[in-house]
Amino acid sequence: QKEVEQNSGPLSVPEGAIASLNCTYSDRGSQSFFWYRQYSGKSPELIMSIYSNGDKEDGRFTAQLNKASQYVSLLIRDSQPSDSATYLCAVNDRSAGKSTFGDGTTLTVKP
């Protein structure tokens, strides 16, 4: 079992819809969770971080964390074609603080 698992996709949604991206992790003691966006040919960039159970909203993005279920998700409301990218989930381990990345989910938003 991978330490961080994501649906590989691809995920396709129409413009204006809600895109839902999911991630599960294996280390129950993990404390920090991040979502990165990577456009084709570019480096990953941070879009959301979450540390506590519940929801965290930033503009059109909402991160959700459920530590009991070892599950973190990213919702993108009013999806735009410019949101088309690969989304990477990262989880930091409790001891060394090292980020472990999932393989990413590729999202396509169709006009």
Place this chain on the structure above:
Amino acid sequence: GAGVSQSPSNKVTEKGKDVELRCDPISGHTALYWYRQSLGQGLEFLIYFQGNSAPDKSGLPSDRFSAERTGGSVSTLTIQRTQQEDSAVYLCASSLGYNTEAFFGQGTRLTVV
């Protein structure tokens, strides 16, 4: 402020040659990562430096790969006797410390011919 800087941006090398890739992290960042990404694939973890702790080398794919970090700042990833399967984008990232987000450099595209 300056971000993570990697050099060179592109490197073409002949099979069997050694290459060195450089990473200048954000000033003050104690953690530094190297990842490899092949076309259309996810990030492959190579090595992690955190402060003065022994580096986590668990991701290095073979003994041809090595990395060092001098003075807690600049890092160099060395690949000896390059093979065609080493062709990929090598990404460096740094973070302020434990449980903080990583900031990525622009990557070095390595092509082994």
